[in-house]
Amino acid sequence: MIRITSxxxxxxxxxxxxxxxxxxxILSAVVMANISARAQHSVTAQADEFRxxxxxxxxxxxxxxxRLRLSVNASGTNYTVVSCxxxxxxxxxxxxxxxxxxxxxxxxxxxxTLAPASDNLDFDSLGRPVSxxxxxxxxxxxxxxxxxxxxxxxxxxxxxxxxxQTAYN
Numbered sequence: 001m002i003r004i005t006s007x008x009x010x011x012x013x014x015x016x017x018x019x020x021x022x023x024x025x026i027l028s029a030v031v032m033a034n035i036s037a038r039a040q041h042s043v044t045a046q047a048d049e050f051r052x053x054x055x056x057x058x059x060x061x062x063x064x065x066x067r068l069r070l071s072v073n074a075s076g077t078n079y080t081v082v083s084c085x086x087x088x089x090x091x092x093x094x095x096x097x098x099x100x101x102x103x104x105x106x107x108x109x110x111x112x113t114l115a116p117a118s119d120n121l122d123f124d125s126l127g128r129p130v131s132x133x134x135x136x137x138x139x140x141x142x143x144x145x146x147x148x149x150x151x152x153x154x155x156x157x158x159x160x161x162x163x164x165q166t167a168y169n
Contacts, residue, residue, distance in 0.1 A: 042110040047146045047153035047166055050079075050114070053106060054157060054164040057081050060095065060104075061123040067130070068095060069122045072144075076117035080105040084122060087132070112148035119144075121157065129162045 067084040081104035094103035129141040140156035
């Protein structure tokens with residue numbers, strides 16, 4: 001009796017290759033959608049954190065009875081809170097945040113930037129936004145825009161009260 005054995009060569013069939021390519025295409029589409037959503041979420045999350053930090057800065061100024069300054073670095077990728085012990089407010093040493101015990105300095109991540117860069121905003125010992133000794137009375141007292149990927153969010157500080165609010169663009 002003669003036996004016929006099939007000899008299968010090593011490799012993939014055309015059907016297996018097509019199925020693999022289709023699966024890879026679906027997976028890459030899902031991954032790209034998640035990356036884009038995460039980048040947009042990052043801008044929103046960091047804007048919310050910035051608004052909360054402005055409120056926290058205001059409360060620190062009131063509780064410590066000091067004039068405190070929010071200082072944005074020249075590249076717009078970091079902001080720091082410093083204590084103003086002189087009228088010119090030349091200090092560059094960050095305030096220690098009592099909530100964390102660390103320097104009150106925040107680095108923005110995922111390519112998010114803060115504008116205007118090289119900007120300062122002072123809160124007096126009553127938590128009011130000031131410039132020198134004068135209260136900021138224009139509406140808004142100051143606006144900051146956090147930008148990244150395809151999204152930007154504006155955080156405004158209201159005059160007199162110093163209340164921070166967020167506007168999603």
